[in-house]
Amino acid sequence: MNATPQAATLTPDRPATARLAGWTVAEVEALYELPLMDLLFRAQQVHRDNFDANEIQRSTLLSVKTGGCSEDCGYCSQAARYSTGTEREALLPLEEVLAAAQAAKDKGASRFCMGAAWRGPKDKDLTKVTEMIRAVKGLGLQTCVTLGMLKEGQADELKEAGLDYYNHNLDTDASFYGQVITTHKHADRLDTLGQVREAGLKVCSGGIIGMGETRRNRAALIVQLANLNPPPESVPINNLVPIPGTPMAEVAPIDNFEFVRTIAAARITMPASFVRLSAGRQAMAEELQALCFLAGANSIFYGDKLLTTGNPEADRDQALFEKLGLRPI
C-alpha cells in the first residue's frame, strides 16, 4: 500500500476522513481477520510512523494495599469473597513504598505504579496515597496509581499531588462485563475515566484477554478504548493469569496468535498510545513476547512481581532486550 503516515493507520478500504467518526466493531473484527503477516505488517507500519520500534518503556508495580476487596471481579486474587490464599493487608507505610520505588529506579524503571485493592479510596486513604505520590515523584520517577472508582474531587487531589497517570481498566467489552463483574458497572468505569481526564491526568486503561470472551467482545473492547476522546496514553493488555479459587481459574487459555492479534489491533487503532504487554508475560516464551513487540507492544511491567502474582525477573528481561536489540526508555 502506498500509504501516507495517516493512511497507514486505516483499513485498506476506508478513506482517511472516515477515521474522524471513530472505529466500528466491524472494522476491528476485519483487522482480526487479516492474514497474520498482513496484520503484523500494518501494525509495524503504524508503530514506526509513531514510535521508535526498538524502544520499550518500563513500569514497575507495587501493591500498596493488598487483598480484602469488596468487589467480585471474577479474575482477581484480591476479591475477599474468593478463597485464593491472598490475605488482606494494611496500606503499606510510606518508607516501604519509597524503598521499593528507589529499587525500581535503580533497576531502570521510568514509571512506578502503585495499586490498591479497593472499590475506591476513602478520603483518609487518599491523603496517604498523595503522600506516596509526592515522595515517589521526588525520586524523579513518573507516577501512576490504580485505586478503583473515584468520587468527585479525588482526581483533582491526585493531580495536585503531582500524579502523572491514573490506571483504570475497562477490562472487557461492555456487553460481557456483567459476566465478569456484578458489583460495579462498565458505565462506572467510564465515569471515573471521565473524572481522571477532567482533572488533567494522563489515562492508563486497557483490559484482560482470555476470560472466555468472544473475538467480537475483544474487538468491542478495543473500539471502546480507541474511541475514548482522546484515547488512553497507555493501554495495558493483560493475558488472564488464572488464579485458583476464582470463578475464572479454569478458563481455557487464549490462543497465542489471537493474543498477538489483539495487541496489533490495539496498536493500529491507538497509533500514538503506549501499548503495554502486561499480565501473563511470565507464562510467555521469549518468541511470543517478541511477536507481541512486533505487533506494536512498546511497554512492559518490569520487576519480578505484578500485584500478587509473578513477572519475569528484571535480569531476564534485560537479557531478552539485548537479544532483540531493544532499548529501554
Ligand code: SAM
Ligand atoms: N482495584 C482497582 C481496580 O479494580 O481498578 C485497582 C487494582 S486491579 C487489581 C487492576 C487491574 O489488574 C484490573 O483492572 C485487571 O485488569 C488487572 N488484573 C487483576 N487480576 C488479574 C489477573 N488475574 N489476570 C490479569 N489481569 C488482572
Ligand code: DTB
Ligand atoms: C494492569 O493493567 N495490570 C496490572 C496493573 N494494571 C495494575 C495488574 C496485573 C495484575 C495481575 C494479577 C496479580 O498480580 O494479582
Ligand code: SF4
Ligand atoms: Fe477489587 Fe480491583 Fe480486584 Fe476488582 S480488580 S476485586 S476492584 S482489586
